[in-house]
Amino acid sequence: MNKRFELSFTERKTPLISVLIPCYNRPEGLDNALSDFTRQTYRNIEIVVSDNCSPQKKEIAAVMAKYADDPRIRYTRRAENVGMLRNSLGVLEDARGQYLTWGSDDDRWDKDYLLELFTLLKKNPDASCAFCDYDVINPEGEKYIGFPEAYPFLKQFDDPDRISRLKKFILAKEGYSNKSCPIRALIKTEIVRDYFGKMQDLGLLENWGDMLVVFAFLMEGRMVTSPRVLHKFTSGNDKDYFPTPPNPYFYLEGYLKLMNCRLPVEEVKVLREFVGMKLTQADCAxxxxxxxxxxxxxxxxxxxxxxxxxxxxxxxxxxxxxxxxxxxxxxxxxxxxxxxxxxxxxxxxxxxxxxxxxxxxxx
Structure with missing residues (x-):
């Protein structure tokens, strides 16, 4: 029988980090994610798992049984499929940690992922979030060759000037994985809840706009990024999240709505020009x-x-x-x-x- 997990006195003094894993019908991927997060060198965490009524009910239950001795894991199974958005918001509501990060059932994480990001945030109190370099892999776990490097792209958002970093983000190509992947960043839970509430009021969560979430993080502060490859992001999975592909106007209009409700008028005036350029690009393909x-x-x-x-x-x-x-x-x-x-x-x-x-x- 496995020894029950316990935190040391020193570990109990560290802030609690919530790892949020909304999952659906990928028992093997969920097993990988739980294996990666339960072995983290930063140990004061909670792992909130919500299964969105997966057809592979027995397989998911078998995976969760493997981790029954770890009290940091909280698991629920929905009685019906409520869609990705509601399932994801559900785990957010259940988060108890001072910080959080979004997990998934198709990516991988290095054992130092949380410790590295937490250390970065502690060293940079003016930053809103912390992320790291990562590899892009296919559903079989093999690294894609020739994919654009993530770190140089991410590093540009470690800019203390808000207008400058938001301008760079707006002008970056929509649909670019390096632009949406920082949704996995470590960030204070109160910031996420605040922005998600506003995004719901503005109708910006209907298509689960990852890039709008990242944009919101960057409105709050700069993003510090570790050059270490601590994450593997899966590209090419059939996720079938939306009945139709997200409209590019959704993101561009979303940037405007978020800016209008959070930024000073003079900053909005400057940034509207760059959104206007992107709208023109969308108009003209x-x-x-x-x-x-x-x-x-x-x-x-x-x-x-x-x-x-x-x-x-x-x-x-x-x-x-x-x-x-x-x-x-x-x-x-x-x-x-x-x-x-x-x-x-x-x-x-x-x-x-x-x-x-x-x-x-x-x-």
């Missing part, structure tokens, strides 16, 4: 090589009856393209596209199709 297509769209707009483009904007576009001031180009494009209406979009698409058909006939 903008990405890297798409500037030419964007300008083509504007050229088409100039021929659409009833749509008036200021000739000064067109002249300015030519000038700023020549001097390669792409921020100025985007500001002008943003101003032009603010005139968009659903009816205008349909007319532009119809005219583009007509031009394409003419070119096809001529060819």
């Amino acid at each position: 903008f990405g890297g090589k798409e500037l030419a297509r964007t300008l083509q769209n504007i050229s088409t707009l100039m021929k659409v009856p009833g749509f008036d483009i200021d000739i000064h904007d067109v002249e300015s576009l030519s000038h700023y393209l020549e001097v390669k001031d792409y921020c100025a180009v985007l500001r002008i494009i943003t101003r032009i596209y603010r005139k968009f209406t659903p009816d205008l979009v349909l007319r532009v698409l119809a005219m583009q199709q007509e031009l394409k058909e003419r070119e096809s006939v001529l060819a």
